[in-house]
Amino acid sequence: MKITGKTRITGLFGYPVEHTLSPSMHNAAFENLGLDCCYLPFLVHPDSLKNAVEAIRALNMAGVNVTVPHKENVIPFLDSVNEEASFIGAVNTIVNMKGKLSGYNTDGRGFMQSLTENQVQVDNKNILIAGAGGASRAVSYYLSEKAGLLHIFDIDENKLNKLVSDLSKIRSNVSALKNTGNLKEFEIVINATPLGLRKEDPLPFDPSSLDPGHIVCDLIYKKTPLLEYASKNGCRTIDGSGMLLWQGVLAFELWTNVSPPVDVMRDALLKGIA
Numbered sequence: 628m629k630i631t632g633k634t635r636i637t638g639l640f641g642y643p644v645e646h647t648l649s650p651s652m653h654n655a656a657f658e659n660l661g662l663d664c665c666y667l668p669f670l671v672h673p674d675s676l677k678n679a680v681e682a683i684r685a686l687n688m689a690g691v692n693v694t695v696p697h698k699e700n701v702i703p704f705l706d707s708v709n710e711e712a713s714f715i716g717a718v719n720t721i722v723n724m725k726g727k728l729s730g731y732n733t734d735g736r737g738f739m740q741s742l743t744e745n746q747v748q749v750d751n752k753n754i755l756i757a758g759a760g761g762a763s764r765a766v767s768y769y770l771s772e773k774a775g776l777l778h779i780f781d782i783d784e785n786k787l788n789k790l791v792s793d794l795s796k797i798r799s800n801v802s803a804l805k806n807t808g809n810l811k812e813f814e815i816v817i818n819a820t821p822l823g824l825r826k827e828d829p830l831p832f833d834p835s836s837l838d839p840g841h842i843v844c845d846l847i848y849k850k851t852p853l854l855e856y857a858s859k860n861g862c863r864t865i866d867g868s869g870m871l872l873w874q875g876v877l878a879f880e881l882w883t884n885v886s887p888p889v890d891v892m893r894d895a896l897l898k899g900i901a
Contacts, residue, residue: 628665634663635665635687635688635689636667636689637664637666637688637691637692638666638688638691638692639669639691639693640671640693641668641670642671642695643670644668644671644694645668645670647668648848648896649668649875650667650668651895651898651899652872652899653666655892655894655895656879656887656888656892656895662883664883669691676700676704683721683728687723688723689722689883690720690721690723690878690882691721692719692720692721692875693720694719698719698761699716699717699761701730702718702730705718705721705728705729706727706728706729707728709730709732711731711732711735711736711768712730714764714768714797715732715764716761716764717732717761717764719731719732719733719734720878722882731881733873733874733877733878734766734874735766736873736877737870737871737876737877738766738769738873738874739766739769739770740869741872741873742844744873745869747863749770751773751774751775752815753774753775753776754774754776754813754814754816754817755780755807755816755817756777756780757781757816757818757820758779758780758818759779759786759787759791759819760781763779763790764790766819767779767790767801771797771800772798776800777794777800777802778804779791780804780806780807780832787803788803791803807832807833809836810833810834810841811836811838814840814841815841815842815843815844816841816843816844817844818831818843818844818845818846818851822853823845823847823854826852828852830852830853830856834853834860837856837862838862839862840862841857841862841863842862842864842865843857844864845864845865846867848867848868848870848871849867849900850866851866854866868897872893875892875896
């Protein structure tokens, strides 16, 4: 990659960021298109978040992605936040337009695009989401628009009730579950919790009632124990790599107004995962 005096900088604010696969994905796309841009990871301590956001303006950066633990806390430092990100309560992409910083959340649309790519139809389906955190808020915002019924489960009842209450203001098909029980009533089952990042994690719910009629999704971008179990039971399984890819594609478009080479980004991502 050639760096010039005109190179626009994009990147990722997170703590930690050492594990990120985004630089390889975005830099491969910049190089393929011949764009004079680069993508860098920035380790931003929570105490330094405000200064880091101000640096986007000071350094004339095109924008950044935002990951844990900053997605919620970054919002007060922005000039505007779009409707989607405002509802979700989290920003994963910041765009710098002549010093004005706008916040977006591309996670939910990225997840929906990954379903479309896998030819999964959610219209009028009975769907279960395990988890009521930021990832769940992002995907449920879109799923609830199309699903027949959307059920959400979380052991944190306050978080669960807040999400269901928020969704109920704009949808009429969302309910809170006290327990997941028998999964046979659901057609699509989604893990939006962090459980599965480590091999020793417990499963997010009892999967014993899964059968070949289920579609099982995990927002974690690797083959989790849940997906391994579901696959052995004949279920269709979808991991979070597609969501990671497509949220990046959408962020790339916001920064550059250019459609990136999706296959190039996908190849770079999969190499990083491997």
